[in-house]
Every structure is written in C-alpha cells, then in structure tokens.
Amino acid sequence: MAENVQKLRCPICHDVLALADHSLICPSHHHTYDLNKKGYVNFLQTAPDTQHYTRKMFEPRRRLIQSGMYEGLLAEIQALLTGDCLLDVGTGEGSFLQLLNFERGKKFAFDIAKDGIEMATELDMTAFFSLSDLTNLPFADNSMTTVLNILTPSNYAEFRRVLPASGRLIKVLPDKYYLQELRQSYGMTLNHDNSAVVSRFSQEFPNFEQKEIHYEFTIPEKLRKDFLEMSPLEWAVSEKVKSAALKNPPKKATIDLRLLIGQT
Secondary structure, three states: OOOOHHHEEOOOOOOEOEEEOOEEEOOOOOOEEEEOOOOOEEOOOOOOEOOOOOHHHHHHHHHHHHOOOOHHHHHHHHOOOOOOEEEEEOOOOOHHHHHOOOOOOEEEEEEOEHHHHHHHOOOOOOOEEEEOEOOEOOEOOOOOOEEEEEOOOOOHHHHHHHOOOOOEEEEEEEOOOOOHHHHHHOOOOOOOOOHHHHHHHHHHOOOOEEEEEEEEEEOOHHHHHHHHHOOHHHHHOOHHHHHHHHHOOOOEEEEEEEEEEEEO
16 A cells, blocks of 8 residues: 555545555544455445345356466467556456566456455455445556456446556457356346447447457366356256256356457
C-alpha cells in the first residue's frame, strides 16, 4: 500500500488517501479502510457477497484453471498486456491474474465476493486486493494502464475514468458453445447470444478489435466432478439432475470465447 497509495481514492468522498499504520485514511473526511489480517482492504459500503460465490464454487474452478483449462485464453491475453498497472475486474479467486506474467508492472484486483478475495490472497502473487464496488472503484483517475474484464460485468464509465489516454480494456465474453458439455449435462439449451454485449462495446470503443478463441480441453479424470461444480449454472438444477450428471461427467470442455480489445 505504501508504494501504491497514490493509485487509490476514497470511494465515499473521492478524495486522495493516505497511509497510516495499517489503514488508508482520507485526510479531509477521515474515512478509514483497514488492511485486514488476510491481506486485503474492504472498500465496500454494503455487505460483501458471502452467499453465492463461495469457496464451494471457487475451489473447483481454481483447480481447473490451474490445470491449464484456460491456457489458450491466457496466452492471447498475455500478448496484449502493456503498461505498468493491470487491474483485474471481478478477479474471483485470483488464478487468472496469478497465471499472467506482468513482471514489468503492478497488479491490482477486486471482487465483491469475500471468499474469492480471501482465496486470492492465499496465492503466491504480489498484488493489491480489495473488496470493491464495480460502480464506484477505489482507484484514482488515470491510474491503471490496462483493465482486464474476464467473464464478469462491466462498468464502462468507471473503466474510462481509471484508464489514461492510450489505456486498454481487454474484455472476455462467452460465445455460443462455451462449456457446452456442462450445459448438456444439466439439460440446458445452447442459447447464449452475446451480440448485445459486443454492440455495447462497439459504442464505447468504435475502433475495437476482436478475436475468437475456440478449442477443446481434455478434463483430467480427477477434475471431472469439479467441472460440474465450477459454474453458477449448477445453481439452476435439481439435486436429481446433478446426481445423474455425476454418474457420467463430461470428459472434455469446449472453450469458446470472444476477446474484445478497446483503446482509450
């Protein structure tokens, strides 16, 4: 925090923050944010999510990410990283950020899920982690050179605020066949349509670039149960359907993603 306090701002009054012992304080109004023993700062003005995105879901997701399931995606992102400050929006349990090499710069990440951020601090990685609100980021204007938005909601006004001129937004969204095996196991239709998201992105970044990423990942046998439990899709199905899926879990996963790159 001592090295990066100038990159932060108070989410309540939007004033600068100063470091005092293990706390961040805005000098004008004395709003205080403590660095807790887990190693992150809670900037939220409401309760964090402790009901939906929990360790129960993050742990299988982490094992699959760490096993190389998203290696093709991460290679594409790696080639796009520039600048010296990388912000991972909705970092979850942090594995995507950990696997990206950014030795030339500093990593920042946030989420609204308490379990996710606590798990992220357990990884072997140097980064500034926080519980933060996507609509009111605790980062100063023009403080980040690259914003990474992997399979999470966006707030383009805040992204533009924290990015400088020539900053870059990298957004990843699912295409139609993304994890189709998981949907099929749960009896769901392949009806995902991201055209509205792409259209919205094009309004914000008219000269944006995009790339389709499509490959199959062979799921290690010991992780096939994890595959069925790694996504919020599981929340929508009955225990009966889950039990049936566990008897014959998918052996492969289709990674079908769209990479959008916008320049400020």
